[in-house]
């Protein structure tokens with residue numbers, strides 16, 4: 472699903488990228504390098520959640536999703552299997568100059584679409600920074616349990632109610 476970047480009123484001050492973002496799974500070495508670069512910019516340099524690199528063992532088999540505008544990767548998210556049937560989304564980030572343009576919401580929806588399409592996924596969770604809980608709730612995610620500290624920042628477990636979990 473493409474975000475509606477140009478559909479708002481004249482007074483809307485959201486950024487207006489020159490082209491619609493393209494959401495894909497990163498595959499080439501260049502795409503993967505840009506995916507990790509944006510993660511570092513946001514989670515290491517901006518948020519200081521990690522000292523030098525936010526990569527971890529999950530990256531060996533995670534699905535890396537990227538949003539590209541005019542050939543530049545401006546949004547990322549990953550999905551990975553934690554236990555049999557149980558997957559997590561994470562490392563959701565939009566570059567600062569593209570925020571509030573509905574790109575983050577589009578990335579979350581694309582991750583959900585991917586999980587809905589995989590028969591091996593029974594439950595889909597995310598560990599969400601508390602300031603973003605409302606963002607996820609507006610995308611129909613449900614908070615599970617109480618906030619807890621992670622990497623020096625309060626987080627909350629959230630779940631997307633996949634169709635097969637609802638039936």
Ligand SMILES: CC(C)(COP(=O)(O)OP(=O)(O)OC[C@H]1O[C@@H](n2cnc3c(N)ncnc32)[C@H](O)[C@@H]1OP(=O)(O)O)[C@@H](O)C(=O)NCCC(=O)NCCS
Nearest residue numbers: 563564565570571572573574575576599600602603605606
């Ligand atoms: C969180 C983040 C991914 C959101 O991406 P974004 O592209 O700016 O968000 P969107 O434009 O898609 O937001 C969709 C809607 O949610 C709203 N929203 C955005 N962030 C929000 C938040 N933290 N709380 C509540 N609402 C929020 C937007 O205003 C928009 O509302 P609208 O539909 O009424 O216009 C982005 O701010 C970011 O990369 N932050 C730094 C990294 C981070 O915090 N990652 C998430 C870790 S859990």
